[in-house]
Structure formats: C-alpha cells, structure tokens
Amino acid sequence: MRVYNTLTKKVEELKPREAGKVQMFVCGPTVYDLIHIGNARTFVFFDAFSKYLRSKGLAVEYLQNITDIDDKIITKAKTERKSAKDIAENYEKEFMADMNALGVTGVTRYARATDHIPQVIEQVKKLRDKGHAYQTKDGWYFDVKTFDGYGKLSGRTAEMAEDGVSRIDDGVGKRNKADFALWKHPNSALPPDSSGNANALMRMIDGEPAWYSEELGWGRPGWHVEDTAITEHYFGPQYDIHGGGQDLMFPHHEAEIAQQESASGKAPFVNYWVHVAFLINKGQKMAKSVGNFTTVRRLTEQYSKEIIRQYLFSADHRSPLEYSEEIMESFRFAQDNLKKTLRRMAVYSERGAFNVDAPGSSDRLSAISAEISAALEDNFNTASAIGLFNSMVALVNQLIDEKKFDAKAYDVFKSTLDSVNAVLGIIPEARPVDVPSDIADLMRRREEARAAVDWPGADAIRKELESRGYTIDDTPYGPILSEK
C-alpha cells in the first residue's frame, strides 16, 4: 500500500523494515481531562489503519504512550487539591472508557510515562554523555544546535521556534530558544538521596512528583523524551511508523527525531511519519484552548460508535474535517437508512428472495469491492472507500427492486460488508426485530385481510400495530416489521 510520508513529503510504498511485521507508535493522550473529538480523530484513524494492516496479514505491534506526568496534570492536581497520580489515574480510566465507546481496539500496548522513568533517565544520560544535553537551574535541556537535522520533519528551524504556538519550554539560561527540556527539576530541590536507591524513586516535592537520579538530580521527564524512551525500550532505536495529530509535528515530533537520532547515532529514527489533520468547528480549529470543543463523552452519549466513526472517516486524514450538529445528524440519517437496507436484506434472504438467476449482478458488485480495496491501498483513503461502499448499497437496493439480486451477489455484498466493517467499524448492527407472538398474530390477520381484499380491515390492523410502536413496509417479498 502507499502512504503519505510527512518526512519525505511524498506518497510512498509502505515497506516494513522486517518483512511481514510493522512497528507503529502513536502519541497518546495527556491524562488531565476528558479528550475532545479532535483528539479522537487521530486515535480512531490509527485504530482502523492498524486493523487494515493486520487484515493484509502483517503482524502489527501498535504502541501508544500515556502521558501521566506533565505540567497540566500537576496544575490540575493543585487546583483540585488532589495528587497528580489521582488525576492521571482517573483520566486514564476515562480515556480508556472513551476508546472503548469508540470501538478503538487496535492498540497492542499502552505504556505510561511513569512506568518508564529508568529508560528516560538512561536516554537523557546518553544525550548528556554525547554532548547534546546541558543543565540549567531548571533542568536538563537538549541543545538543538548540536543536531544538524533539526527541522527536517516540519521544515521549521530552531530560529523559527520563536513563533512556536505549542508547548515550547520556557526556561532561564537556555542556549537556544528551541532547546527543550529533557529532565525537569522540581521548583524546590531536595538534597541528593542517600538511600542508595538511585533510579526511579518517586517523591512528592511540593506537589510535584520527582524521581531521583544520581547523575541528573531530582526531576521528571520532559514531554518529548518519554516517547523516545518508550519506543527505544520496545522497538529499539529505529522503527516503521510514527503517527499523531498534525499539531504534534512541531515541536514535539521534531524533538523526538533530534533526541533519538542523537542518542543512537542511527537515522532515520522512523521511516514513515503519518499525521492526521484537525477538526474545524465554527471556522476554527477545534482545541481545548479555543473552547470550541465537544468531548468524546458527550458525542458517544448522543451517537453510536458506528455513526461517529463514519463521520470521522468522511474526509481524507490529511484534510481538516468540519464539525457541526447538522453534519452529525446527517450521518445518523444515513446510518438509519443503511440499517433499514440491512434489515430488509436479512428478511428477504430468509424468505428466499435471492433465489433468482441474475448473471452479471455479482460481477458489478465485485468491481465496486475491488475499487474499495484500491482506495484503502491508496494512502488509506477512507472517505473514498465509504463513498464506494454507499454506492454499492444503492446498487444492491436497485438490484433487489429489479429482482436481479441473486445468492452470489448476496455473498459478494456480505463479504465486502464484513471486511469493510472489520477495518472501519462503521456498519450498524441490524438484528431482525424480535416479534412477540401477539404482534405476529396481528401481522398474520392483516395478511389474511389483504388476501381477502378487505382493505378497511387491513388498515385497522395496521393502525393497531402502529399504536403499539411498530411500522410495516409492504414489499414484493411480504411485509417487513420495524420498531418505531
């Protein structure tokens, strides 16, 4: 398959470092609040992407970090008079609940920053030993001037960091504006620990969690280094795919490259960088800081995961995606229609409606199925794949009406539907309605009335069924009951 690689700015053939195996890392959440649907777009995209690679027979190791130590967590803990650990644990739980509600099941391993402090310390020490890190009174910093490749991902240079919109570390005594923290000392320092238990000993220092390292002193990981410490631990210094939201490209991902390539001396750190664009709400990028966001929690209370996923896949992942209630409602409407088609097909199939001879019908469906595969192979174009799938559903409806939908066509449709759903997770469950016996009895009596050309009698029964919460569609293959 072909993917757009941010690093080379080209669509390239995806070639894993080791045949048959893909190592993919995606930046996870900072667990200090509920996530919004702009964040969810990234997680849902890579969930489907990993499932697609697996469906092609690749063994995918999908790793995601959980940033459970961060200034935002500490600030929230102080405001709410809780410990940073409590805040992080709580919102990690909420994050997992959201992922579950969205049907995100593709991640192989979640890795918390605080479970990898020894690995962080090791990496910072390595950077210090190689002359890439220096200490100020605030902590250890990476000197971007010591890494020639700084800016190769985002096209932004160290000087351009001046206009950095996102999370540039402030600090007194930094050599360059773009230098970033590797190890942050707590505000009030403690004397060196005398217990002899050097690494990974956590203490609370004035509300700030800190770990002790003999060489680095008390501190906590900078934001960028946790990712590379974690990926080096599980994948080694080089791996296949790094994903994340577009806004993480600079400075976060640029910093990751600088750290890992400097620490290992091996390049490229990652072969393919894949970035997912943001959501637009009321003309602006959806963001916590703008306040125009909708939480995943709120959306999953209103819409099924299939509706939300279909919406999130409705634009190419590199294009911004518009959000509004009206747009969500249109996806709800489309899902209701799809559900109706699927239910109709299940009933028709039961009633033997597809026992017809319709040469050529299955070929027409197979052709669309092949186009869907081609769309996914082409930079995982979900929007195009879903559009094609919808056209397939329309063709199915048409063929059924023309009595040209045979068992072979049904098989093609069913297997396409299953494979699309296994990857994208967009097909609603359409179980046939459970018909209570008294309702079945009414249905039978109505059919008898119709057969006897007793229209007033049949109408009266229809009204009764409606008053009990059902609607009836009369089709060429008999009536189909739905719940209102």
Ligand SMILES: [Zn+2]
């Ligand atoms: Zn990250």
